[in-house]
Amino acid sequence: MANVFVEARPKGRPEGAAIEGYVVEDHANDVLGTFNTQEEAVAWAKGKGHSPVVARVRHLNDKKKPDHWRSA
Template sequence: MTAAYIEHRPRSTDSQADTVHFTIVADGNDNGRYATQAAAKDKACADGYHPVHVARVRHLQDRDQPDHWRSDPC
């Protein structure tokens, strides 16, 4: 299966904005709303996505920056 990215929502340029939920982004689509990164990561792994990239919790949404992501071994 394709790669999945675990991102926080809402997207914001405000570094003080709170994270409301996490989502799985695969094939350009948001899939689900999860209370924690761990819950979203576990669901992505269970659904067969590989690799799963988990965003470091900060307000960057640049998928092209490797420092923004950590890979999860599932």
């Protein structure tokens, strides 16, 4: 299956602000699932047959730039 993106929430949070959870999104920014931890999000995505990727640097997360992402 296609790559899905595991991202921290809330989006656009200030540096150092707490992460409230993680979402799994497709390339069109549709949320496929919401989770408490990144590990849960990755496990869910793999269980559904997706290839999850996470941002290399949290504030660099342009889905059109493959260098911003790494396999989970």
